[in-house]
Amino acid sequence: MKKWLINSVLFTVFICCACSNESVTSYEPTAANLEIPKLFSDNIIPPVIPNTNPQTIEGVALGKTLFFDPILSGDNSQACADCHAPQNAFTDTSRFSDGIDGTLGTRNSMPLFNLAWNYDEQFFWDGKSFSLEHQAFSPVTDPTEMKSSWTDVVQKLQQHPEYPTLFEQAFGTQRIDSTLVTKAIAQFERTLISANSKFDKFLLGEVNLTPEEQNGFDVFMDEARGDCFHCHGSDKNPLWTDNAFHNNGLDATFTDLGLGTVTGDPADNGKFRSPSLRNLEFTAPYMHDGRFNTLEEVIEHYSEGLQNSPTIDPLMKKVALGGVGLSEKDKSDLKAFLLTLSDYDFISNPDFLNQ
Amino acid sequence: MKKIVLILTTALLLTNCESSSDTDGTVQTSITFNFTHSWDDTAVSVDDFNTIKFINANTDELSIERLRYLISKVTFTTSNNETLRLGGYNLVDLTNSESLAFTPTGVLSEGTYNISFTFGFDNDDNANNYQDLNSASWNVPAQLGGGYHYMQLEGKFIDNTASETGYAYHAIRAVDNSGSSPVFQDTFFEVDLGKVTITNNATINVDMNIAEWFKTPNTWDLNVLNNMLMPNFDAQVLMFENGQNVFSLKPVDQ
Numbered sequence: 055m056k057k058w059l060i061n062s063v064l065f066t067v068f069i070c071c072a073c074s075n076e077s078v079t080s081y082e083p084t085a086a087n088l089e090i091p092k093l094f095s096d097n098i099i100p101p102v103i104p105n106t107n108p109q110t111i112e113g114v115a116l117g118k119t120l121f122f123d124p125i126l127s128g129d130n131s132q133a134c135a136d137c138h139a140p141q142n143a144f145t146d147t148s149r150f151s152d153g154i155d156g157t158l159g160t161r162n163s164m165p166l167f168n169l170a171w172n173y174d175e176q177f178f179w180d181g182k183s184f185s186l187e188h189q190a191f192s193p194v195t196d197p198t199e200m201k202s203s204w205t206d207v208v209q210k211l212q213q214h215p216e217y218p219t220l221f222e223q224a225f226g227t228q229r230i231d232s233t234l235v236t237k238a239i240a241q242f243e244r245t246l247i248s249a250n251s252k253f254d255k256f257l258l259g260e261v262n263l264t265p266e267e268q269n270g271f272d273v274f275m276d277e278a279r280g281d282c283f284h285c286h287g288s289d290k291n292p293l294w295t296d297n298a299f300h301n302n303g304l305d306a307t308f309t310d311l312g313l314g315t316v317t318g319d320p321a322d323n324g325k326f327r328s329p330s331l332r333n334l335e336f337t338a339p340y341m342h343d344g345r346f347n348t349l350e351e352v353i354e355h356y357s358e359g360l361q362n363s364p365t366i367d368p369l370m371k372k373v374a375l376g377g378v379g380l381s382e383k384d385k386s387d388l389k390a391f392l393l394t395l396s397d398y399d400f401i402s403n404p405d406f407l408n409q
Numbered sequence: 410m411k412k413i414v415l416i417l418t419t420a421l422l423l424t425n426c427e428s429s430s431d432t433d434g435t436v437q438t439s440i441t442f443n444f445t446h447s448w449d450d451t452a453v454s455v456d457d458f459n460t461i462k463f464i465n466a467n468t469d470e471l472s473i474e475r476l477r478y479l480i481s482k483v484t485f486t487t488s489n490n491e492t493l494r495l496g497g498y499n500l501v502d503l504t505n506s507e508s509l510a511f512t513p514t515g516v517l518s519e520g521t522y523n524i525s526f527t528f529g530f531d532n533d534d535n536a537n538n539y540q541d542l543n544s545a546s547w548n549v550p551a552q553l554g555g556g557y558h559y560m561q562l563e564g565k566f567i568d569n570t571a572s573e574t575g576y577a578y579h580a581i582r583a584v585d586n587s588g589s590s591p592v593f594q595d596t597f598f599e600v601d602l603g604k605v606t607i608t609n610n611a612t613i614n615v616d617m618n619i620a621e622w623f624k625t626p627n628t629w630d631l632n633v634l635n636n637m638l639m640p641n642f643d644a645q646v647l648m649f650e651n652g653q654n655v656f657s658l659k660p661v662d663q
Contacts, residue, residue, distance in 0.1 A: 098544045173544060275550035277579075277639045283550060290543040321459035365459075368474055368563040368575030371636040 091249035101170030117242025143333035149344035162344035270391025303360035465623035529559030583645035
């Protein structure tokens, strides 16, 4: 009996000791909370920031350095920023971006902003990457993009005179690996927040819209005219996308299956992720394959150019007539509204420039 | 000594169970709602989506590609007409399995209750701002009164010309914008599930018969009413009327 009691006490003491705070000194980078715009905090749920990769000042700084550094490419000639340039809201002006040896991809480079609010965390046009960290893995080794290998990249970074120190500051270790590289880039990408367009200022009561812009917004929100809001957000959803996958009637037959390639489900063929309508002024050309050079062409597509196919979204109404048939004034005003989503402060924000 | 440890351990385990007793001995319990879906007598899940396999009361052949709907104000009424309202609302989305189970906030005592909930939002709730619903792009445009959708049922049907055509059966508060000022008619409704005796953390199984949206009392012709239904006052009233017999209570798990 006594022995049993002593053992119980010793076991309890052991558990208590094991649970007590240990006085081990460990390096912690400086926490850096995202600055969430008022329209976001008022209207939508908080951003996705993984527990395994909290935002830190040192991590963001390292991520920015890596984002602009061609060291990630096979021949040290191409950085992330080459296809994701700040002045273009972090996309580029080409229909298809070329890789380090001039090979063209098959998709238009996606703009990068407000990525932390992609709640389903499915990235790329076809949703093939889950999480922002995982997204950053692909371009480095893609033969049509940076055409490198992670072994080479890690070796170059490890032998670099500055990077080991930067990784130490960001993650507490000089031992560089691909996971830490993509974590740093993801931290920087999460800081790319765009929320200061004319329409944002209108919603905050700081400016007025012109009658044309206001009518354009009404067209956008009118189910019997533009009906854009079902997939592209509203005055209550400042992301201006649902980040979901739709077949928006671009083709009757598909050369690119989009989401269908990823899921293997024929019902997903021809579906691509809705892009945000913010910053369209800087992000031409448009659609997953950059087929439209102007906003007029985009609006014309939805008004008269829809192509029917088995997976076309039910919201693409009047397909038999080619679309909703907007008047010329509504088309013009819709464009005027879309341009109010341009955020000039975002594309010139010094925190996002290579300086 | 061993007995003491055994008693303490048992007590610890008991206090960790979800049901708890008030000081007067009344057992408190939480309630979970489990939403299932059917087309008349056939169960429907997301696996049945995207295929034209259903036939509605108007003999239109159709598919379902999306089904989301909102329920709120879960209410328990005692035999003394005392009402207990559990908090929260739930956006059911068949593509999101987590949304098919809903545990309203709060607990109630074991006993017999009449259970009801609101399909959609009543006007007070509909006037509030909900971050999660905004994030789900669930809003209704301000020119239609603002607030939120009650349901989005979408898919394709074979139309009169034998072509596949999209439909978007979206339920919202009815509004007539034809005059100088909008005229509204309430189209949220209370779903009365009937009497249930609740014990020990019950799961209330609720089934939506999707076919009913097209059947009673109004036979729905998708060739006539398939799209742009949100600004269509009469269509919204028809949806409201057809919605009355859509939900039913299934055996309770407890």
